[in-house]
Amino acid sequence: MMPNLPRVFGSRQPVQAVPGRVHEVAAATPGRARPVRTHVYREACITYESGYRRRGVVMDFTDAGLRIRFPTNELLPSVVTVNARAVGLLGEADVIWQKGSEVGLRLRK
Numbered sequence: 001m002m003p004n005l006p007r008v009f010g011s012r013q014p015v016q017a018v019p020g021r022v023h024e025v026a027a028a029t030p031g032r033a034r035p036v037r038t039h040v041y042r043e044a045c046i047t048y049e050s051g052y053r054r055r056g057v058v059m060d061f062t063d064a065g066l067r068i069r070f071p072t073n074e075l076l077p078s079v080v081t082v083n084a085r086a087v088g089l090l091g092e093a094d095v096i097w098q099k100g101s102e103v104g105l106r107l108r109k
Contacts, residue, residue, distance in 0.1 A: 035062045044068055044084035048077055056103075058084050065096065065106040073101050082107070 093105040
């Protein structure tokens with residue numbers, strides 16, 4: 001029989017999150033490359049110019065754009081109409097990037 005070995009990960013107590021630090025990390029700072037994203041998980045609908053509609057899920061968004069995940073890896077056209085009323089976004093958008101089933105869209109103003 002093997003002798004008892006000491007715990008591999010030790011017996012350290014878990015560290016409690018400090019609310020001040022969490023707020024500091026999430027807050028936007030001057031000179032930041034991108035605005036802070038709001039993480040959500042809400043349904044959205046994308047419509048092509050041809051009238052074809054696809055449903056997806058908004059993963060996160062800002063005032064300028066959003067990231068949507070679709071159930072399939074279909075290639076989107078360069079311009080689509082976004083209907084994501086659950087997060088208050090509606091209008092035309094440019095497809096900025098697409099990686100697999102996720103798409104980054106920039107809203108047209």
